Amino acid sequence: MVDEALRRTFAEDVVALRRAGLLPVVVHGGGPQISAMLDRLGLETRFTAGLRVTTPETMEVVRMVLTGRVQRELVGSINAHGPFAVGMTGEDAHTMTAVRRPAWVDGRQVDIGLVGEVVDVNADTVRALLDQGRIPVVSPVARGTDGEVYNVNADLAASALASALDAERLVMLTDVAGLYADWPHSAEVIERLTADQLEALLPGLAGGMLPKMEGCLRAVRSGVRQAQVLDGRVPHAVLDGVLGDTPPGTTVVPGAAVPAIGADVH
Numbered sequence: 001m002v003d004e005a006l007r008r009t010f011a012e013d014v015v016a017l018r019r020a021g022l023l024p025v026v027v028h029g030g031g032p033q034i035s036a037m038l039d040r041l042g043l044e045t046r047f048t049a050g051l052r053v054t055t056p057e058t059m060e061v062v063r064m065v066l067t068g069r070v071q072r073e074l075v076g077s078i079n080a081h082g083p084f085a086v087g088m089t090g091e092d093a094h095t096m097t098a099v100r101r102p103a104w105v106d107g108r109q110v111d112i113g114l115v116g117e118v119v120d121v122n123a124d125t126v127r128a129l130l131d132q133g134r135i136p137v138v139s140p141v142a143r144g145t146d147g148e149v150y151n152v153n154a155d156l157a158a159s160a161l162a163s164a165l166d167a168e169r170l171v172m173l174t175d176v177a178g179l180y181a182d183w184p185h186s187a188e189v190i191e192r193l194t195a196d197q198l199e200a201l202l203p204g205l206a207g208g209m210l211p212k213m214e215g216c217l218r219a220v221r222s223g224v225r226q227a228q229v230l231d232g233r234v235p236h237a238v239l240d241g242v243l244g245d246t247p248p249g250t251t252v253v254p255g256a257a258v259p260a261i262g263a264d265v266h
Contacts, residue, residue, distance in 0.1 A: 002032050006235065010173075011077035013238035014135060015084060020243070023130045026078075026085075026137045027161060029154030030062075030070035031208075037061050049103035050210040054113040054151040062151045066139040074137050084135045090118070090142035090157060091149065093125040098142035098150040116142050116150025118157060121164035159215030163222035170219045171241055172212050173232030178250035179213060194255040195220045216252040227252040 017024045031052070035045045038061055046053040054062060071087045078085035090096030098116030102109040129136045140157035142150050155172055162170040178189035179201075193201075198217050205213055209229075216227035230237045230249035241247040 006232065007073065007077050008080075009235040010232075010238060011074070011081065013236055014078055015081040016239055017242060018084060018133075018135055022242070024135055025126060025130070025161065025165065025167075026074060026135065027140060027154055027158035028066075028070055028074055028137065029140065030066045033070055034062055034065045037065050047207075048110055048112050049105055050206065050208050051101075051103055051112055051115050051153055052151065054115050056114065059114045059149060059151055063141055063149065066141060071137055071139045078135055078137070084133070085137050086129050086134045087137045087139070088125065088129075089139040090152060094122050094143070095125055095138070096121055096140075096142035096152065096157065096160065098144050098152055099146075100144070100148070100150070114148060114150050116144060116152045118142060118152055118160040121160050123161065123164040126161065126165065153211045153215075155212045155215040156218070159219045159224075159227075162219050162224050162227075166223060167219075168225050169242065170216065170224050170227040171238060172215065172227070172229045173237065174208070174212060174229055175231070175233055176209075177231050178229055178248070179209065190250050192251045192253065194253055196256045198252055213252075220252055220254045225253075 014024050014026060038045050038058065041061065043057055043061065067089055075085040075087045088095065096118050097120040098118050101115050101117035103112045104110070126136045138157070138161065140152040140154045142152050144150055158172065159170060177187070180186065181188045181190050195217055198213060202213060202217065212229055216229065219227045228241050228247060228249055228251050230241045230247070234248065237248065241249065
C-alpha cells in the first residue's frame with residue numbers, strides 16, 4: 001500500500017473492526033516498494049505466472065523491504081489509534097513453513113527461485129496476540145525445512161493463515177474493481193461466485209489476479225466461509241466490504257456452480 005492516505009484509511013478500518021469485536025489479522029505485501037528498491041540497486045524485476053522471480057539477491061531485498069519498511073509503516077499507522085498492532089513474519093515462532101514453489105507456464109514447470117509454497121502453519125503466536133487484544137501484522141516471509149528463507153506471495157500466505165485460524169472471512173485488496181467477467185472486452189465485475197465456478201475460471205486468469213483468486217479458492221475449500229477481493233484504491237474498502245450490506249468487488253463462497261459466467265484475463 002503505497003498511497004499514504006489509503007494506508008491511513010485502511011488502518012482506521014482495521015481498528016474499527018477490532019473495536020467492533022472482530023479479530024482482524026493483516027498479511028501485507030509490498031510489490032511496488034520491492035520493485036522500486038530493486039531498481040535503485042540495479043537488480044532485475046521479473047514475474048512469471050503472477051509470482052516474483054526471486055534470486056538470493058532479490059530475497060535479501062524482499063526481506064528488508066517487507067519487514068523493515070512496509071510492515072513498520074502499517075504497524076505505525078494502526079498504532080496511531082492505540083497500542084494495537086504487533087509486527088511479525090512467517091519466520092517467527094515457525095508460524096509458516098514453506099517449500100520451494102515452481103511456476104507453471106503452458107503446462108511446464110518453471111524455476112522462479114526462492115519463492116515458497118506454505119505447507120504448514122502454526123498459528124499459536126497469532127492466536128496469542130489476538131487473545132491479548134492485538135492486531136497481528138504479518139510479513140509473508142517463511143523459513144523452509146531446508147534452512148532457506150522463502151518469499152511467499154502475500155495473497156497465498158493470507159489464505160493459508162486464514163485457513164489455519166478457521167477464519168470467518170478472507171479479504172484481499174487489489175488495484176482493480178474486482179474479478180472481471182470478460183476483460184479487456186468488458187469492465188463488468190463478477191460480484192459473487194462459488195468455489196466450483198472459480199475453479200473453472202482459474203486456468204484463464206493471469207497476472208496478479210491469479211494468486212489472489214487461487215488464494216480465495218484454497219481458503220473457501222479449507223473452511224473459510226467467504227473470501228472477498230476488494231478495490232483497495234477506494235477509501236474504507238475494508239470496512240464497507242466487511243460490514244456493508246452490498247460489499248464491493250468479488251465475493252467467493254463455497255458450493256457448486258450456478259449460472260454460467262465468463263473468464264477474466266486481467
